[in-house]
Amino acid sequence: MLKEVSFSDSKENKQSKSTYVLQNITATEVIEKHKTEIKDYNISIPTKQLSLPFLFWIPKMHKTPSKQRFIAASSSCSTKAVSSILTKVLKLIYQSHKFYCDRIHAYTGYNCMWIIQNSLEIHEVLHTCRSKARNLQTYDFSTLYTSIPHYKLKDKVSSLVIKSFDSQNWKVICVKHDKATWCQVEKKKRHLFVLRCCCLSFALAY
Numbered sequence: 001m002l003k004e005v006s007f008s009d010s011k012e013n014k015q016s017k018s019t020y021v022l023q024n025i026t027a028t029e030v031i032e033k034h035k036t037e038i039k040d041y042n043i044s045i046p047t048k049q050l051s052l053p054f055l056f057w058i059p060k061m062h063k064t065p066s067k068q069r070f071i072a073a074s075s076s077c078s079t080k081a082v083s084s085i086l087t088k089v090l091k092l093i094y095q096s097h098k099f100y101c102d103r104i105h106a107y108t109g110y111n112c113m114w115i116i117q118n119s120l121e122i123h124e125v126l127h128t129c130r131s132k133a134r135n136l137q138t139y140d141f142s143t144l145y146t147s148i149p150h151y152k153l154k155d156k157v158s159s160l161v162i163k164s165f166d167s168q169n170w171k172v173i174c175v176k177h178d179k180a181t182w183c184q185v186e187k188k189k190r191h192l193f194v195l196r197c198c199c200l201s202f203a204l205a206y
Contacts, residue, residue, distance in 0.1 A: 027052050034078040043081050053077045088180035089173055096164040096182075 101113035
């Protein structure tokens with residue numbers, strides 16, 4: 001889960017289009033592997049979370065022909081601790097990138113940020129349009145995320161992480177409780193510190 005990921009993926013991996021790959025390993029072995037790998041990052045897994053996500057299947061009856069949707073119930077599983085930390089870290093990366101895009105927008109008038117937190121941001125954009133919007137359409141990409149080649153996704157995520165760290169020459173990301181902040185040095189032992197290389201490992205391998 002937290003193993004260092006090589007940026008020079010093999011040609012075979014780049015050409016693979018499989019979203020799910022069958023593994024010849026038991027659930028117990030996977031959990032033990034998670035415990036071992038996150039131990040290097042001083043992260044522990046509570047006993048009640050020593051399980052794998054449960055996969056639910058529900059039909060899309062409104063589709064013709066009917067399709068299926070898979071939902072992973074991961075509220076309590078062996079990756080929960082890392083997922084919680086990763087969410088905080090990536091939100092900080094997002095804020096850094098948004099600040100960068102906001103500056104470009106202020107100077108040029110071009111909006112380079114097309115990630116929204118909720119629908120209210122859409123209303124704000126429409127309200128501030130110079131010309132009145134007359135046609136508005138929405139689209140649903142059913143296989144958008146599963147169709148993105150993993151090696152391309154890794155390359156873009158790593159580039160974004162590196163740019164965020166280099167923007168103010170940050171050294172670490174400090175994670176404490178429900179908050180992640182940028183830091184130049186490690187100040188207090190009770191904080192969890194995520195170095196740039198660790199951040200890349202989190203974002204790319206998880």
